[in-house]
Amino acid sequence: MNEQEIIDITNRVFEESFEIEKDRLKPDAHIFTDLGLDSLDVVDLVAALQKSFGVNIRNEEKVRNIRTLKDIYDFISAIKKEGH
Amino acid sequence: MKRVVITGAGVISPLGSGVHSLMEGIASGKSAVRYMEEWARYCGMNSHVAAPAELKDEKKIPRQNRRSMGRMSIFAAQAAEQALADSGINVTRMQPDRMGCIIGSTTGSAISISKAFEIMLFQKDLSLLPSSMFFQCMSHSAAMNVAQYLGLTGYVMATSAACASSLQAIGTGYEIISSGRQDVLLCGGAEELHPSVTGSFDVVFATSVKYNQDPQKTPRPFDKDRDGLVCGEGSGILVLEEYEHAVRRNAKIYAEITGYNTCGSGSHISQSEDKSIVQCISGTLKNAQVTYEEIDYINAHATGTIQGDKEEASAIKQIFGKTAPVSSLKGHIGHTLGASGAIELIAALYMMDKGIIYPTFNLDEIAPDCEGINHVMKPVEKEINTILKNCFAFGGINAALVCRRLNK
Structure with missing residues (x-):
């Protein structure tokens, strides 16, 4: 899976699960302050990312550090490289 | 109060x-x-x-x-x-x-x-x-x-x-x-x-x-x-x-709620019974300080079940005889269960405002076991000042409410 695929799949999660328009999905968009997610949304975000990427990240400590879309792209990319 | x-x-x-x-x-x-x-x-x-x-x-x-x-x-x-x-x-x-x-x-x-x-x-x-x-x-x-x-x-x-x-x-x-x-x-x-x-x-x-x-x-x-x-x-x-x-705040007022009562039948979990319905309605009329003759319209619970309609008709007959017109709206909208009391009360308030009572849809021939009350079979134009709304539920739960026009 290349980086563009990770970006496309992640952005689709935000469009479909959180009803956020495509043009707001910039890499430096803050998922809380810019995109309006809250703590409950993060639970659903993790579930949606797990399903979309076939990974298990629910108990990953690094999930807590995610702030921007780019953080998610990088996080998924790293997880994929580690072979989770 | x-x-x-x-x-x-x-x-x-x-x-x-x-x-x-x-x-x-x-x-x-x-x-x-x-x-x-x-x-x-x-x-x-x-x-x-x-x-x-x-x-x-x-x-x-x-x-x-x-x-x-x-x-x-x-x-x-x-x-x-x-x-x-x-x-x-x-x-x-x-x-x-x-x-x-x-x-x-x-x-x-x-x-x-x-x-x-x-x-x-x-x-x-x-x-x-x-x-x-x-x-x-x-x-x-x-x-x-x-x-x-x-x-x-x-x-x-x-x-x-x-x-x-x-x-x-x-x-x-x-x-x-x-x-x-x-x-x-x-x-x-x-x-x-x-x-x-x-x-x-x-x-x-x-x-x-x-x-x-x-x-x-x-x-x-x-x-x-x-x-x-x-x-x-x-x-x-x-x-x-x-x-x-x-x-x-000079609000538009549809009606005043003047009486309410609720009770359990203590007799059967799924079958309503006239005795406890009579108790519920009588208590409501007492709380509202109205006589049965003052009720201008009864919006019945009447869901179309064999047993429930018979018991409600019997209870209404015991209290009101043929004085108050009775209709049910469930022939139009089915039984909206937990929403039914509110939806049907709103419809009854509308009827009170317009001075018209709509009949029970699909009531073509009154069942012998539901006779003795004033069934509304076609639209009736009438001044309506006081209404009674009934609701009955699984568990032997009864509830009834009286509303009246404020200008009367």
Whole structure:
């Protein structure tokens, strides 16, 4: 899976699960302050990312550090490289 | 004791969104009952008819409010929004601890409960449960969702008494405002269709099963060919307001609530009985300080079941004889269960305002066991000053409410 695929799949999660328009999905968009997610949304975000990427990240400590879309792209990319 | 008046109403019913759609459908003799093709796959399900409401415009509710709403909470939020707009109340201008809501339902969202158990029982993976699933399933889901959506910070409560839920909500709201503890309460109920809901009546032979191929002919309250109830869905919400509060802001007042009563039968869990219905209605009339002769219209519970209609007719006969005109609206919209008391009260208030009583749809020939009361068989124009609304529920629960026009 290349980086563009990770970006496309992640952005689709935000469009479909959180009803956020495509043009707001910039890499430096803050998922809380810019995109309006809250703590409950993060639970659903993790579930949606797990399903979309076939990974298990629910108990990953690094999930807590995610702030921007780019953080998610990088996080998924790293997880994929580690072979989770 | 404070006086309590109704200053707003909102409805999502099987006949459409809004009070106007509901009353236009009733006035023109429409039935919202249809054949439910998708229910034929359930083994042991004999009734394949229902009165669905249309779910629409739900995306107008912000996602973070909507995510915790099952179907019935969306209906409740939309009906509550209509009721609030109708009342002209601006929530932000209210004293925060003096305005809330009481909204009842049989359970939380039946669809969401079913989905949650599908995940739990078949997939056995809790991580697949959406974060807000439980909020859709809770018994007070409609009440808390409406409160969150509209920013209500006073009393927030849910009454759960199956088909008497919304009338209990209105009655409880009446008692709370009457006691001086709140100024405004949005009261009513909500319910949604699901095969498990109709199934709960089907297993005890309370559903209509003979009209699957002719759905508009059922339910048939008080009729000799009635064979059971038909489930509907939707929400009805009324704005209850302390009288002086309403007068101060020059509000439009639909009616004053003057009496309410609720009781249990203590005799049978699924079969209503005339003795306890008489007790309930008599107590309501006493609380309202009216005689039976002063009731101008009775909006019956009458769902079209063999047993329930007979008992309600017997109770009405014992108290009113043939004095008060009686009709049921369930032939038009089915039995909207926890929402029925509120939706049908709103329709009855409309009839009071317009001076017309609409007949019981599908009542073609009065059953011998429902005779002796003043059945409305065709529209009756009449000055209506005082009305009685009945609701009865599984568990032997009875509830009744009296409203009167304020200018009388």
